[in-house]
Amino acid sequence: MEDTEIVRLYFQRSEEAIAQTQKKYGHYLSQVAFNILHCQEDTEEVVGDTYWAAWNAIPPTKPNVLKHFLSRITRNLSYDRMDYNTAKRRNPHMTVLFSELDECLPDRRNNTEKLWEAKQIGVSLNRFLGSVTAEDCAIFLSRYYYAMSVPDISQRYHLPQRKVKYRLSRLRQQLRSHLQQEGVVL
Numbered sequence: 001m002e003d004t005e006i007v008r009l010y011f012q013r014s015e016e017a018i019a020q021t022q023k024k025y026g027h028y029l030s031q032v033a034f035n036i037l038h039c040q041e042d043t044e045e046v047v048g049d050t051y052w053a054a055w056n057a058i059p060p061t062k063p064n065v066l067k068h069f070l071s072r073i074t075r076n077l078s079y080d081r082m083d084y085n086t087a088k089r090r091n092p093h094m095t096v097l098f099s100e101l102d103e104c105l106p107d108r109r110n111n112t113e114k115l116w117e118a119k120q121i122g123v124s125l126n127r128f129l130g131s132v133t134a135e136d137c138a139i140f141l142s143r144y145y146y147a148m149s150v151p152d153i154s155q156r157y158h159l160p161q162r163k164v165k166y167r168l169s170r171l172r173q174q175l176r177s178h179l180q181q182e183g184v185v186l
Contacts, residue, residue, distance in 0.1 A: 003066040010058035017058075018051045025067060029074045035147040036078040037085075046081055050074045075145070100144075100172065121184055128178045132171065139164065140171050 001020045009017035029050055033043040053073045063069030129137045139157060142148040150168075154161045 006066060007058060007062060010055065011062075018055060021051060021054065021066075021070070025070055028067070029070055032071050032074045032146055033078045035149075035152075036075065037082060039085075042081050042085070043078075046074060046077045049077050053077065071146075100168070117184075121179070124179055124182045124184060125175070127182075128175055131178075132174070136167060136171055139167055143168055 001024065006017055006020045006024070009020060026047065029047045030043055033046040033050075034040070037043050037046065050070060050073045054070060057073075061069075129140065132140070135157065139153055142153045142156065143150070148156070150161050150164050153159075154164045157164070159167075
């Protein structure tokens with residue numbers, strides 16, 4: 001079933017919308033959540049919560065790309081679950097993932113006065129991703145948006161792991177340079 005038809009079912013408040021969403025995107029959303037959580041039980045719960053959140057958001061929201069709309073909900077719910085699960089302890093997988101970007105992106109989480117600046121960094125990041133090759137963009141997003149491991153990225157793009165690591169390192173350096181050129185204080 002096409003995305004426009006699924007969205008139409010949501011607008012009609014038909015429960016078939018959830019069934020069709022699960023049929024078309026269930027595996028994909030599970031992979032997104034599992035890459036972040038590394039726990040099957042939490043993954044299943046987050047995916048179920050994604051369907052509920054989509055049900056509550058559509059309408060009034062009419063997503064342009066349903067897959068991206070759903071993956072964003074899943075990512076946000078997964079990070080919320082990870083925060084809840086690791087409130088007093090560190091999650092080594094995510095600590096490593098975020099530490100890779102520490103040298104590129106300034107920490108803006110605890111400073112609400114910098115919210116606008118954080119949004120500008122997001123705009124700058126999007127410009128950067130638009131300036132790299134499609135494959136580099138996909139590799140970067142696989143690692144830092146979908147939280148995929150280097151071996152998984154290597155397998156997905158049929159590249160040696162060392163080449164994936166090198167390209168990610170090079171992309172982080174380019175991102176740092178790009179942000180500095182745009183006046184972002186690191």
